[in-house]
Amino acid sequence: MAATRLWIAAAHDPAHRNGGWAFVRAGAGGETLGRAGGDRRTTRARMALAGLLAALEDLPPGEALAVVAPRPDALVLHTLLKPPAEPPAADADLRAALAKALGATTPATRTWTLAVGDPAGPTPAAFAAAWADLASDKAKAGGAFVHSIPRPNLAKVQGL
Known part of the structure; x- marks a missing residue:
């Protein structure tokens, strides 16, 4: 079974x-989806966790994932993949929701991999980083939000 990227x-x-946060998801069946969101009075770690949670919302339990994130975000997400001896106390609400979504608290554990992506080239990682920056600016002006990334924009992403 191919992993959802x-x-x-x-x-x-x-x-x-x-x-702000953003994700691009390419399913094994070829469907592509993207969302972006943001908030005020937050941290980058919280935005990385919120983005992953949003990406997992409508995925079937147990579906395998191949996650790519820029280094600062990958370091945050790595604490979910391999929890440290002393779990981070910050963002406990998101971490608990992600543990459930990733199957850590149920028998149907989701298998997933995590890689560091370079957002410098014309890749889906660069596309997500640009939308995360845009989402951060939008949150500064208008507060918390979540929006779908338009399909015509997703169709232009190189490397899917």
């Missing part, structure tokens, strides 16, 4: 404390 990125403006 997921590119995720987060952005954060420490001066204004707003942040």
Whole structure:
């Protein structure tokens, strides 16, 4: 069974404390989906976790995932893949929801891999990073939101 591919990125403006996230998901059946969101008074780690949770919302339990994220976000997500001896206390609500979505608390454990992606080239990782930056700016102006990325924009993503 082929894994669903997921590119995720987060952005954060420490001066204004707003942040954004975005993901592009390519299913094994060829369907492509993307969403972006953001919030005020947040952290980059929280945005990375919120983005992953949003990406998992409508996936069937147990479906395998291949996740690619920029290094700062991959370091946050790695704590879900291989939990440290002392779990991070921050963002406990998102971490609990992700543990459930990833199957860590149920018998149908989801298998997933995590890789560091370089958002510098014309790749789905760069596309997600650009949308995360845009989402961060939008959250600064208007507060919390989640929107789908338009299909015509997703059709232009190189490397899917």
